[in-house]
Amino acid sequence: MLVSSHIIGVVMKxxxxxxxxxxxxxxxxxxxxxxxxxxxTNPWIGYAPLFYAKEMGYLETLNISLIHNISLSESTKLYSxxxxxxxxxxxxxxxxxxxxxxxxxxxxxxxxxDGGDIVLSNKSIDQLKNADQIFAYLEIDSINxxxxxxFIKHHKLDMNKIEFINADQVQITELKTSKNKNMLIVxxxxxxxxxEENGFIQLASTKDLNQxxxxxxxxxxxxxxxxxxxxxxxxxSIINKSIYEITKNKQASYKLVKKxxxxxxxxxxxxxxxxxxxxxxxxxxxxxxxxxxxxxxxYLIK
Amino acid sequence: xIKKLSIKSFTIISMFLIFISSGYLFYQSFxxxxxxxxxxxxxxxxxxxxxxxxxxxxxxxxxxxxxIKPYLNNIVYTNDIIKAMTIxxxxxxIIYQTTLSDDFKHxxxxxxxxxxxxxxxxxxxxxxxxxxxxxxxxxxxxxxGIIELDSNYLNMFVKNKIIKYFSFFxxxxxxxxxxxxxxxxxxxxHPLEKLRQYAYYSTKIPRPFFxxxxxxxxxxxxxxxxxxxxxxDELFNLSTRDPLSGLYNRLSLIxxxxxxxxxxxxxxNNFAVLFLDLDNFKNINDSYGHNFxxxxxxxxxxxxxxxxxxxxxxxxxxxxxxxxxxxxVKNDKxxxxxxxxxxxxxxxxxxxxxxxxxxxxxxGISLYPKDGNNVTDLLKNADIAMxxxxxxxxxxxxxxxxxxxxxxxxxxxIQALMIDGLENHYFELYYQPKVDIRxxxxxxxxxxVRLIDPKTGIISPDKFITIAEENNFIIPLGDWIIEQATNxxxxxxxxxxxxxxxxxxISIVQLNNNAKLFETIKYNIKDLDVSKLxxxxxxxxxxxxxxxxxxxxxxxxELGLSISLDDFGTGYSSLxxxxxxxxDTIKIDKSFIDDFENSQDRSFxxxxxxxxxxxxxxxxxxxxxxxxxxxxxxxxxxxxxxxxLCSKPLPIxxxxxxxxxxx
Numbered sequence: 032m033l034v035s036s037h038i039i040g041v042v043m044k045x046x047x048x049x050x051x052x053x054x055x056x057x058x059x060x061x062x063x064x065x066x067x068x069x070x071x072t073n074p075w076i077g078y079a080p081l082f083y084a085k086e087m088g089y090l091e092t093l094n095i096s097l098i099h100n101i102s103l104s105e106s107t108k109l110y111s112x113x114x115x116x117x118x119x120x121x122x123x124x125x126x127x128x129x130x131x132x133x134x135x136x137x138x139x140x141x142x143x144x145d146g147g148d149i150v151l152s153n154k155s156i157d158q159l160k161n162a163d164q165i166f167a168y169l170e171i172d173s174i175n176x177x178x179x180x181x182f183i184k185h186h187k188l189d190m191n192k193i194e195f196i197n198a199d200q201v202q203i204t205e206l207k208t209s210k211n212k213n214m215l216i217v218x219x220x221x222x223x224x225x226x227e228e229n230g231f232i233q234l235a236s237t238k239d240l241n242q243x244x245x246x247x248x249x250x251x252x253x254x255x256x257x258x259x260x261x262x263x264x265x266x267x268s269i270i271n272k273s274i275y276e277i278t279k280n281k282q283a284s285y286k287l288v289k290k291x292x293x294x295x296x297x298x299x300x301x302x303x304x305x306x307x308x309x310x311x312x313x314x315x316x317x318x319x320x321x322x323x324x325x326x327x328x329x330y331l332i333k
Numbered sequence: 334x335i336k337k338l339s340i341k342s343f344t345i346i347s348m349f350l351i352f353i354s355s356g357y358l359f360y361q362s363f364x365x366x367x368x369x370x371x372x373x374x375x376x377x378x379x380x381x382x383x384x385x386x387x388x389x390x391x392x393x394x395x396x397x398x399x400x401i402k403p404y405l406n407n408i409v410y411t412n413d414i415i416k417a418m419t420i421x422x423x424x425x426x427i428i429y430q431t432t433l434s435d436d437f438k439h440x441x442x443x444x445x446x447x448x449x450x451x452x453x454x455x456x457x458x459x460x461x462x463x464x465x466x467x468x469x470x471x472x473x474x475x476x477x478g479i480i481e482l483d484s485n486y487l488n489m490f491v492k493n494k495i496i497k498y499f500s501f502f503x504x505x506x507x508x509x510x511x512x513x514x515x516x517x518x519x520x521x522x523h524p525l526e527k528l529r530q531y532a533y534y535s536t537k538i539p540r541p542f543f544x545x546x547x548x549x550x551x552x553x554x555x556x557x558x559x560x561x562x563x564x565x566d567e568l569f570n571l572s573t574r575d576p577l578s579g580l581y582n583r584l585s586l587i588x589x590x591x592x593x594x595x596x597x598x599x600x601x602n603n604f605a606v607l608f609l610d611l612d613n614f615k616n617i618n619d620s621y622g623h624n625f626x627x628x629x630x631x632x633x634x635x636x637x638x639x640x641x642x643x644x645x646x647x648x649x650x651x652x653x654x655x656x657x658x659x660x661x662v663k664n665d666k667x668x669x670x671x672x673x674x675x676x677x678x679x680x681x682x683x684x685x686x687x688x689x690x691x692x693x694x695x696x697g698i699s700l701y702p703k704d705g706n707n708v709t710d711l712l713k714n715a716d717i718a719m720x721x722x723x724x725x726x727x728x729x730x731x732x733x734x735x736x737x738x739x740x741x742x743x744x745x746x747i748q749a750l751m752i753d754g755l756e757n758h759y760f761e762l763y764y765q766p767k768v769d770i771r772x773x774x775x776x777x778x779x780x781x782v783r784l785i786d787p788k789t790g791i792i793s794p795d796k797f798i799t800i801a802e803e804n805n806f807i808i809p810l811g812d813w814i815i816e817q818a819t820n821x822x823x824x825x826x827x828x829x830x831x832x833x834x835x836x837x838x839i840s841i842v843q844l845n846n847n848a849k850l851f852e853t854i855k856y857n858i859k860d861l862d863v864s865k866l867x868x869x870x871x872x873x874x875x876x877x878x879x880x881x882x883x884x885x886x887x888x889x890x891e892l893g894l895s896i897s898l899d900d901f902g903t904g905y906s907s908l909x910x911x912x913x914x915x916x917d918t919i920k921i922d923k924s925f926i927d928d929f930e931n932s933q934d935r936s937f938x939x940x941x942x943x944x945x946x947x948x949x950x951x952x953x954x955x956x957x958x959x960x961x962x963x964x965x966x967x968x969x970x971x972x973x974x975x976x977x978l979c980s981k982p983l984p985i986x987x988x989x990x991x992x993x994x995x996x
Contacts, residue, residue, distance in 0.1 A: 108387075112379045113451035131464060133448060171468050180471060195470055 068259060071098045071106035071115040076220050076303035077142035077247040078119050079288050080273035086287035089269045093262055099291060102199045103173050117251045122326050123174040125250055136330040137248035138256060139267045140313050144245035146238035146306035148174065149223045150182045151216040151231035153208040162213040164192055168206060169217035171197040174245050179217045181243040182235055220303045221295040244320050246310065256330060267332040274309050340525055344517050348510055359502040367494060374414055375450045381408055381415065382447045382463045382480060389465045398428040405429055416483035422476050444479055456487050520544050528554065575649040577627055578634035586648035586656055590708040593660060597701055605668050607657040608697040608715035612727040614653035621688045628685045629692060640674040668698060672730050693728035695719050704733045717741045747797045750786060751806050755813055759785050762817050763982035766991065767953055767975045770967050775992050777834035779975065780818045781982045802842045811843040812853050819857040822865050830992055836867040836897060841874035847885040855892060863893035867918065871899045875910060883914060890915055902937060911948060919945055923956025929965055942969050
């Protein structure tokens, strides 16, 4: 009986140990080791490095996925309801999100629009100046608003004559020229190509509008930055690497990213690069400009 | 000390641990489900808010806000978790409120923004807010929406989940516990209890068990118990049986006789104890070796087993001693029948290799309760009777009688006296004169040993010499006699008795140990006139190993001793002895002298004296008690006589006095 009691004691200890270990394993299973981070994007040549990195599998290794939207406005909404962790957006979205209380910071600059944001019209500047009524089509809650403001100011147009029509870029792309209608459109690459084919002419772009800077960056909640600093550091390296590879071999990158850019022709793709400046390694000049518009740059990953 | 724990307690503890762990897992599962549900509900809310926000930003006409009412009502009514919705303009004026929530106050200070829905706990949150962005030209302005959650619905939802999970958990755990308990009870506890009982009582072998390890233990126990039983039986046989014959040993015999006595006391049953001792068995071992001796013993065992009934007892006490107990004996006739069968069966020869042996035995019989009411007395008395049978010539049986007991007691008393006799001077040499018939002068004497009991006086040599021969005491006693006799001769050598010839008797036992005898005599006759020492031998000592005996006689003769043949005419008298052995004297046995008036005896005496004279051997007539006998002996020219006519054996001082008086 003594021996059997001893055996039972030993078995008991083993069972308790096994249960303990099982519970430990079960509880540890509930925690994710490598949390997925989602980044919201939309068709913009400046975001091509992100598309390229995804297609090359660079993002997969970091467990970062892309959510592709029609417009920045959609991206912002997704971010605001917590559906994505990061957003590729301009300073407009940055300030808009800050305004509604989001603790968001830019961690990596991507590009600066250097002609990529465009003002189109079916009329000339002079015709518009003399027009009684102008219909301005734009994504009001986007950088478009800053561009058109700058355009109006620069060309001294009468704000009261302009009727602002809020539309997303898909709706804008479908616009046709009308002789009886003075139309003003704010869009960006690659949506401009359809519009230009439809007869709209370019009146201005960010290349001409020196008063305004349009900077694209990866914005992220400060908590995410703290929690995933190492991952984001690697993400920044991937961005640098992708920009380098894209610019070095545009032909190859085109094949990978064209589907994210509404299947734009290669020629337009190649020309698009002339409309932006890569700012992944920002110059002092650009940083000063950002400072002037109160754009936080201290969290930028080097 | 190891703390003991029963399987049941162990199982209960295990089940408790399973209960705890299952409870934990269920709780975790519940939390997980609750969390998933929370996320789904929050996503539902998010979806609705997003759609509402999008719808309002695109469709809210500030001048006619009622247009949005159907849409918003639809959102609220079709969603169980939304209790009410309120839309406030930039000045916090209500432009829409769900009609159902009349009591709802649009205090949204505790509401959280829609961007934090995912981080919130919908089950604890009362409401969410969202902004609706409008532009006046290019300047933005905001309305606010408040969505109030139906806390009753959410609480009920959680409550239902808890009840559902708890009920499922209880049913699950009870089912598991009962099933587990039944299984463990069936395949572990019950088999282990059976094993425990088997290990404790080792009687009924349990049937094979389902659990391999337990079955292994059962098989090992069964195997071990079988082996132990076998060893136990072997040990029992070893302790109760004689290994050579397979018969009961002394211990078992005593046990069984005790049982018979107990039974006999109740049922008034009688039984007989037969004590058997093989005759001359020692000679078998000495002559044919112990292997043959063992074969004979096994044969005897078989014979005894065959002749008795099944309920009789046969035992071997050791050596060549056997005991047969005849149970339920009604009369002596039954015993005699068995004795007869034993004798017939034993008389058949035993053959082994080239040897053949005809066994015989002496049997002593004691009867319960007549000859003893305990095992010791019964065995002792049967033994006494057996010795009596041996004394009476062997190959016979003897019933115990009380007189035998007295004989034995007498014998034991003599044995005890003899053991200390030499040291305590209980022995003394008496001297009986031998008289020259012609001169009527004492010319010789025979030294005769006497045992003197300090209490009762002289004990006859007939009583103690036989005992001394049986227990070999005759050897030291014989040495003492030789020493005493030779010393006496030395004493006499310077006295008037210097010409007296002294005879001493040598026993068969001494003669069998001839080397020692020779050395003893040789040692004691140093510086002695050996012609004065005579050795008397009886005819019986010469029967066995004659050649050996003849050698020692010749050696004694070579020492210068004379040899007398004692008790001539009795026993195995053979004239060839006179031819072969160089006797100096023959002594005619007293029985012839007693009956000398019988013509036949007179003829024998005449013939003996004539032969002796012819062979130049001296003749001494023993037991001469009257003058008529003496006259007859004188007439036939017999040289010497010995007997009460002259003197009975005398102590030394009386003998010397007798001799000196005649001088």
